[in-house]
Amino acid sequence: MTPSSEFDEQLSASQADLPQPNEDGEYTRTSHQYWEVVDSDPNGLNCRMGTHSIREIEDPGSKIDLNIGSWPVVGTLKQGQNFEIYLGPSGLGVLYDDRHKPWFFVAKSEGVGGPSNCFVRARSSFVKPIQPE
Secondary structure (H helix, E strand, C coil), X not given: CCHHHHHHHHHHHHHHCCCCCCCCCECCCCCCXXXXXXXXXXXXXXXXXXXXXXXXHHCCCCCCCCXXXXXXXXXXXXXXXXXXXXXXXXXXXXXXXXXXXEEEEEEEECCCCCCCCEEEECECCCEEECCCC
């Protein structure tokens, strides 16, 4: 085995361990916490949050309208910026909105002024899973 093919196998193995999007490009429930923004929009990837806390939102008895796409933008993440998601009580890190679209709750992001405590779409055109450093 050549050194480059050994490296390629290790890389493939580590990529195989990462969550993969479904056929629609959506990430479904995952226990993987580490992500990177791939959205090329120069304005950044919108991170949205309503008036309720994550604890109120995840409460099974909650009557909160989960139209997350219409919630205010409270910050943006730039292409290449890494962030960690909150996995929630189930440990499966995805919240589905009222249209059954998956969202990640950003627990923290890298960089000065990086947004946290807000939602980004769990879609492969916006984010990708990464290995923790």
